[in-house]
Amino acid sequence: MSGNQRGLVIVYTGDGKGKSTAAFGLVVRALGYGWRVAVLQFVKGTWRTGEERGFAKFGGNLVLRKLGVGFVTWHPKKSFEEHVEAARKAWEEAKRAVLSDEFDLVVLDELNNATRFGLIPVEEVLWLITNKPRRLHLVLTGRGADERVIEAADLVTEMKMVKHPFEHGEWARAGIDY
Amino acid sequence: MSGNQRGLVIVYTGDGKGKSTAAFGLVVRALGYGWRVAVLQFVKGTWRTGEERGFAKFGGNLVLRKLGVGFVTWHPKKSFEEHVEAARKAWEEAKRAVLSDEFDLVVLDELNNATRFGLIPVEEVLWLITNKPRRLHLVLTGRGADERVIEAADLVTEMKMVKHPFEHGEWARAGIDY
Numbered sequence: 001m002s003g004n005q006r007g008l009v010i011v012y013t014g015d016g017k018g019k020s021t022a023a024f025g026l027v028v029r030a031l032g033y034g035w036r037v038a039v040l041q042f043v044k045g046t047w048r049t050g051e052e053r054g055f056a057k058f059g060g061n062l063v064l065r066k067l068g069v070g071f072v073t074w075h076p077k078k079s080f081e082e083h084v085e086a087a088r089k090a091w092e093e094a095k096r097a098v099l100s101d102e103f104d105l106v107v108l109d110e111l112n113n114a115t116r117f118g119l120i121p122v123e124e125v126l127w128l129i130t131n132k133p134r135r136l137h138l139v140l141t142g143r144g145a146d147e148r149v150i151e152a153a154d155l156v157t158e159m160k161m162v163k164h165p166f167e168h169g170e171w172a173r174a175g176i177d178y
Numbered sequence: 179m180s181g182n183q184r185g186l187v188i189v190y191t192g193d194g195k196g197k198s199t200a201a202f203g204l205v206v207r208a209l210g211y212g213w214r215v216a217v218l219q220f221v222k223g224t225w226r227t228g229e230e231r232g233f234a235k236f237g238g239n240l241v242l243r244k245l246g247v248g249f250v251t252w253h254p255k256k257s258f259e260e261h262v263e264a265a266r267k268a269w270e271e272a273k274r275a276v277l278s279d280e281f282d283l284v285v286l287d288e289l290n291n292a293t294r295f296g297l298i299p300v301e302e303v304l305w306l307i308t309n310k311p312r313r314l315h316l317v318l319t320g321r322g323a324d325e326r327v328i329e330a331a332d333l334v335t336e337m338k339m340v341k342h343p344f345e346h347g348e349w350a351r352a353g354i355d356y
Binding site for chain 2: 005008010011012013014016017018019020021022023024025026027028029030031032033035049050051052053054055056057058059060104105137150153154155156157158159160161162163164165173174175176178
């Protein structure tokens, strides 16, 4: 329980690594204090990520779900409208989780990307920030956070890429990148 | 096990929030894949942090220790020499953990602060980066990472403070800041 204090709206954005992982670190702390946590990931993917495997070993009160959103530009079979429809369903689920008042911390992982690509209107996100339960901590990750979301947030960190192994021809690695 | 790939040297630095928490997120993923992990914190403090409480609930192979380093400038009873001596002991322990080859991921949390304040020579850190087991992933956190450490690292993210609730007169909170 996060008590009677006002919950924070936290944004991790920028082009560097460490946005989602920082959110997962907050989840560890929250579970440590016995909070109830939801991590809703605005991503596609059927493989099992490291965070799913890791959090599955936890005893805490955690809901972790991939919402199947992702604007896969190189996928010619899906129209933009289909992407918007998938995002709309995901957003409804995220809203339900936030407004349910059943959680102390909710992470909307990679949400900023969905708004950046126009899949979810930024006005919806601003509405949710205003109408979330007072004590709930809400964490939004993803590059390209909208200026109005940054304005509405309490704590904003820009993860700036200083150096990335992709520059040296390396690729995403299990345990580090997913 | 991280396999035969070369392990990465990852640095999270900058004045923004999310450096240690990003490292903890990597720990979640690593434990998810069954890696053996050590988190050695170059911090003082006797209270039980959220990450300690959280990770205590994990089933994975994790060692988490506070090494009792911290350059407490407002503490008049300790001389600089005493701080250096505490840091030296902590560094020996960190070196043992890295060189033991018993871990797949080692996090030296807040180490950059200890080098920044001259408590641990940066040459020692560079030596350890060069001499770590090849497959070990090594994560260094803390603001003010030395340029030579950044140069020697594979992946560097600067956590830049865009907005912080301290600006609005709020203070560190359980579950978010520790």
